[in-house]
Amino acid sequence: MKTKSRQNLRPRLDESLIADLPPFAKLSREAISDILKQATSRRHDAGTAIFEEGREADRFYMLLDGYIRVVRITPDGEQVIAHHIPAGQLFGIAVALGRDTYPATAMTATESLSLSWPSSLWNEFVDTHIGFGAQAMKTVGGRMGEINNRMVEMATQQVEQRIANAVLRLINQTGHKVDSGIEINFPITRQDLSEMTGTTLHTVSRVLSSWEKLGYIKSGRKRIVVTDPHQLVMLCAGKN
DNA sequence: ACATTAATTATGT
DNA sequence: ACATAATTAATGT
Numbered sequence: 001m002k003t004k005s006r007q008n009l010r011p012r013l014d015e016s017l018i019a020d021l022p023p024f025a026k027l028s029r030e031a032i033s034d035i036l037k038q039a040t041s042r043r044h045d046a047g048t049a050i051f052e053e054g055r056e057a058d059r060f061y062m063l064l065d066g067y068i069r070v071v072r073i074t075p076d077g078e079q080v081i082a083h084h085i086p087a088g089q090l091f092g093i094a095v096a097l098g099r100d101t102y103p104a105t106a107m108t109a110t111e112s113l114s115l116s117w118p119s120s121l122w123n124e125f126v127d128t129h130i131g132f133g134a135q136a137m138k139t140v141g142g143r144m145g146e147i148n149n150r151m152v153e154m155a156t157q158q159v160e161q162r163i164a165n166a167v168l169r170l171i172n173q174t175g176h177k178v179d180s181g182i183e184i185n186f187p188i189t190r191q192d193l194s195e196m197t198g199t200t201l202h203t204v205s206r207v208l209s210s211w212e213k214l215g216y217i218k219s220g221r222k223r224i225v226v227t228d229p230h231q232l233v234m235l236c237a238g239k240n
Numbered sequence: 241a242c243a244t245t246a247a248t249t250a251t252g253t
Numbered sequence: 254a255c256a257t258a259a260t261t262a263a264t265g266t
Contacts, residue, residue, distance in 0.1 A: 159242070189258065200243060205259060221251055221258060 017064060018115070021088045022139075026131035035125070039115040046187075050092070050106040050114060057094035057102045059116040063087050066112025067174060067186045071105045081196045083146060084109065086174050086185075089139055095119040096136055109186045154198060157236070162197040163207050164235040167217075171226050180218060180227055187222035 015032050018024050024032055041064070044050055050061065053072060068085040082104055085091050094102050117125075126133035146169075153162050167184075175182040190201040190208065197204070208224070211217045216232060218225040226232065 190260095191258080201259085202244080202261090203242065206261080209260070219259095 018062070021062070023062070023090055023132055023135045025135075027129050031129055035117075035129070036115075038121060039117055042114050042116065044108045044112045044114065046108050046111050048108050050108065050112075051102050053103065053105045054101050057092065057100055058119055059092065060090065060095055060119055060122060061092040061106075062090050062115040064113040064115055067109040068112065069107050069109050069192075071107050072103075073105070079195050080198075081192060083143065083196075084170065084174055084186075087112075090136055092116075093122070093136060093140070095122045096140065109188075157238075159197065159199050159203055160207050161236050161238065163193060163199070163204060164232040166193060166196045167224065167226060168229065168232050168236065170224075171229065175226070178225060181225045182229065183223065183225040188224060189222055 015029065015036060018036070019027075019029075019032055024035070027035070039062075040059075044066070050068065051057075051059075063085055065087050067087070068091060070082040070085065070091070072080045072082055074080060085106075092102060092106060094100070097103075126136070150165075153165055157165070170184045170188070171182045174185045176185050177183075190204040193204045193208075194201045208217065208219055211232075212219055214231070216226070216228045218227055
C-alpha cells in the first residue's frame with residue numbers, strides 16, 4: 001500500500017505491479033526485476049492497434065491495465081472479434097506457438113498499459129523461470145477451449161442464445177459489480193457484440209431492447225449492466 | 241429466423 | 254453543431 005505517486009509519459013516500472021500476476025507469481029524478486037529491466041512499457045489510447053495481423057511477431061506482451069480485443073479480418077473485409085483479454089494476461093505470444101507472424105490484430109478496447117519483450121527472449125524466459133511456461137500454456141489452453149465452445153455455439157445456437165453467451169462471457173471475464181448488477185468494464189457497442197456473435201448490430205439492438213423490457217439488463221450508450229444473469233443462463237440452455 | 245435497408249432519434253464531445 | 258450510437262419499422266431471403 002503506497003507507491004502510486006507520479007503519472008508519467010513513461011510510467012515507472014515497479015515490481016509490485018507484476019509480481020502477483022499469474023505468469024510471474026512463482027518467480028523470485030530478482031528474477032522479476034531482471035525481467036522488468038528487459039521490458040518496454042507503453043501506453044495505448046483506446047481503439048488503437050498494438051500489433052496487426054500478419055505482421056512479424058517481433059515481441060510478446062503482457063497487459064498491465066485496460067482491455068484488449070483480439071480481432072481478425074475476413075477475406076471480404078469484415079471484422080470478427082475473437083475474444084477479449086483482461087489486464088494481467090499475456091498476449092501476442094505468437095512465438096510460443098512457433099509462429100513468426102501475429103495470427104490476429106490486438107486492438108485496445110480502453111486506454112491500456114502494456115509491457116513487451118523481444119520474442120527472442122521467450123525461450124530464455126521459459127527455461128530459466130520455472131512456472132512461466134506452464135502458465136503461458138494454461139492461458140493458451142483456456143483460449144483454445146473458448147474458441148471451441150464458440151464454434152459449437154455458432155453452429156448450433158440461435159442468435160439470441162449466442163448473444164446471451166457472449167454477454168455472459170464478458171461479465172464473467174471482465175465484469176465488475178455495481179449495485180444494480182454486473183457491468184461490463186469497458187465501452188462496448190452493439191456493433192461490437194454483433195462482431196462477436198456473427199450477426200448484425202440491428203439484431204443485437206432488438207435483442208438487447210427486449211431483454212431490457214424483460215428486466216434482464218440495463219443498457220446505455222456503450223455500456224451494459226446485467227441485472228439478472230440467471231435469465232441469460234436460461235436462454236443459453238435453450239429452455240423457453 | 242434472421243438480414244438488409246432506410247429513416248429517426250439519442251448521446252457524447 | 255457535429256459525429257457516432259442506438260432504436261424502430263418495413264421489406265426481403
